[in-house]
Amino acid sequence: MLELFTPELLDKSILILVLFLVTLGIAAYSTYFERKVAAFMQDRIGPDRAGPFGILQPLADGGKMFFKEEIMPNASDKLLFILGPSIFMVTSLMTGVVIPWGKDLEMFGRTITLQIADINIGILYVFGVVSLGVYGIMIGGWASNNKYALLGAVRASSQMISYELAMGLSVVAILMFTGSLSMKDIVESQSGSILNWNIFAQPLGFLIFLICAFAECNRTPFDLPECESELVGGYHTEYSSMKLGLFLFAEYINMFISSAVISCLYFGGYNFPFMDMVSNPLLLTVLSVASLFSKIFFFIFFFMWIRWTIPRFRYDQLMRLGWQVLLPLAIFNILLTGGFMTLKDYLKF
Amino acid sequence: MTEYIFYFLSFVSVLTALLVISARNPVHSVLYLILCFFSIAGHYILLNAQFLAIVHIIVYSGAIMVLFLFVVMLLNMNAESEPKKPMFAKLSAVIAGGSLFLVIVTALKKAEMVPVISPAESEIGLVKNLGKVLFNDFLLPFEITSVLFLSAMVGAVLLGKKELD
Known part of the structure; x- marks a missing residue:
């Protein structure tokens, strides 16, 4: 019989709660920073009314969303209409559990792992959950019973499926020399010198992964699913109130999680240079968490930077880029990595 | 549990x-x-x-x-645009499904009970063990399967192209 109430369970529950709150907090403030970054790039001030520097803007937005009128289309499939945004939100929150957020924390005489689940298929789990997020969009778009919503949903899901392939293949190259699917092992293999980070071994793989991450998050230049000039609002055309809020919010969560995955796969995760010079274990844990989060924040900024710099693709260009450029490049990258590894074995250096 | x-x-x-x-x-x-x-x-x-x-x-x-x-x-x-099927088709579907059900039931009745392996002990489903089995014991079938998949993919692309012309 499994022992149900162990100290580990308490640790994990607290960790899940903290991760949940942090994810929501970061997603909420990403909306604020998105507008501030946009304002900065367009030489405007941006939101500055709610609180000092407009810092309370996300709360005001959230409050507004909750109190807006709820409109349910007459001809919609009621249950699926509600299920759509819920699935999208839940799947985007689920991905964070396999990411190692920092070095082990030693507290109260026990070692607490700052990772909710170290399953040995870690990175595949992320792909599995991401591929489920498509259902939220498709179900929501179909249940709205609106041509534009359906077209937006079809666009979003075919885009996500197409880019998932190249994304998976670019990660295969990392798995080849790490020899493990576990996120923890992948991060640990990059410890030590900054040159051990996978970005130096896999520059091409990183580029492919980054582009695919943009497409998976439906961010500009790949935000075709919600292309206003063609599709009104895309898959969330018929949504209002907090259901619309959930769709928009889940996108920011996706952005946060994909930044975390990029940092873990290519930028050493919680590792930072001169890590072995820190002797205090508590300080080491705090610094490792801070290091991971600074990388994540940089990538969130990078997502926004691209959004306000590069215009949108056309849909056929998007598909051509995915299938005819990124996919062959990813396969070439695998061959290149394999060839290099064989050569290294052969020359024994 | x-x-x-x-x-x-x-x-x-x-x-x-x-x-x-x-x-x-x-x-x-x-x-x-x-x-x-x-x-x-x-x-x-x-x-x-x-x-x-x-x-x-x-x-x-x-x-x-x-x-x-x-x-x-x-x-x-x-549900509204669903065509009405004739009685004959329904009847033949019931007979075909029923005979398949009969075959499955008889096959299951004859099957022997295999002693249950404790799932926690068998680690065959983990990536490492599965990879070793696939690439050591079943290398040839595994590779042939991948060629089969490739040919299916090429066939699908070819069929899709034909309709475009």
């Missing part, structure tokens, strides 16, 4: 499988099938076959069923 989870998952998979064929709306049918796949993935996890479970989710639930959903949604099939 595992026993209860097993019964729950089995209940869900049988129920959703029945709902797949009884649902009037094709989109609901597809969604029930996805739920059914999920409960089967749950069974794999109970058997400690994590890799099989996640691949099952990625390939079946994540890719194939999305394409099913695409086709069904774009065809816009409704």
Whole structure:
């Protein structure tokens, strides 16, 4: 019989709660920073009314969303209409559990792992959950019973499926020399010198992964699913109130999680240079968490930077880029990595 | 604990499988099938076959069923537009299904009970062991299967191209 109430369970529950709150907090403030970054790039001030520097803007937005009128289309499939945004939100929150957020924390005489689940298929789990997020969009778009919503949903899901392939293949190259699917092992293999980070071994793989991450998050230049000039609002055309809020919010969560995955796969995760010079274990844990989060924040900024710099693709260009450029490049990258590894074995250096 | 989870998952998979064929709306049918796949993935996890479970989710639930959903949604099939089938077709379907059911029941009746292997001990479903088995013991069939998949893919592309011209 499994022992149900162990100290580990308490640790994990607290960790899940903290991760949940942090994810929501970061997603909420990403909306604020998105507008501030946009304002900065367009030489405007941006939101500055709610609180000092407009810092309370996300709360005001959230409050507004909750109190807006709820409109349910007459001809919609009621249950699926509600299920759509819920699935999208839940799947985007689920991905964070396999990411190692920092070095082990030693507290109260026990070692607490700052990772909710170290399953040995870690990175595949992320792909599995991401591929489920498509259902939220498709179900929501179909249940709205609106041509534009359906077209937006079809666009979003075919885009996500197409880019998932190249994304998976670019990660295969990392798995080849790490020899493990576990996120923890992948991060640990990059410890030590900054040159051990996978970005130096896999520059091409990183580029492919980054582009695919943009497409998976439906961010500009790949935000075709919600292309206003063609599709009104895309898959969330018929949504209002907090259901619309959930769709928009889940996108920011996706952005946060994909930044975390990029940092873990290519930028050493919680590792930072001169890590072995820190002797205090508590300080080491705090610094490792801070290091991971600074990388994540940089990538969130990078997502926004691209959004306000590069215009949108056309849909056929998007598909051509995915299938005819990124996919062959990813396969070439695998061959290149394999060839290099064989050569290294052969020359024994 | 595992026993209860097993019964729950089995209940869900049988129920959703029945709902797949009884649902009037094709989109609901597809969604029930996805739920059914999920409960089967749950069974794999109970058997400690994590890799099989996640691949099952990625390939079946994540890719194939999305394409099913695409086709069904774009065809816009409704319960109202469903054509009435003649009595003869219904009768022959019942007979064909019934005889398949009979064959399965007799086959299951003759089957011997295999002693249960404790799933926690068998680690065959983990990536490392599975990879070793595939690439050591079953290398030739594994590679031939991949060639088969490739030829199927080339065939599909060729068929798709033909319609364009």
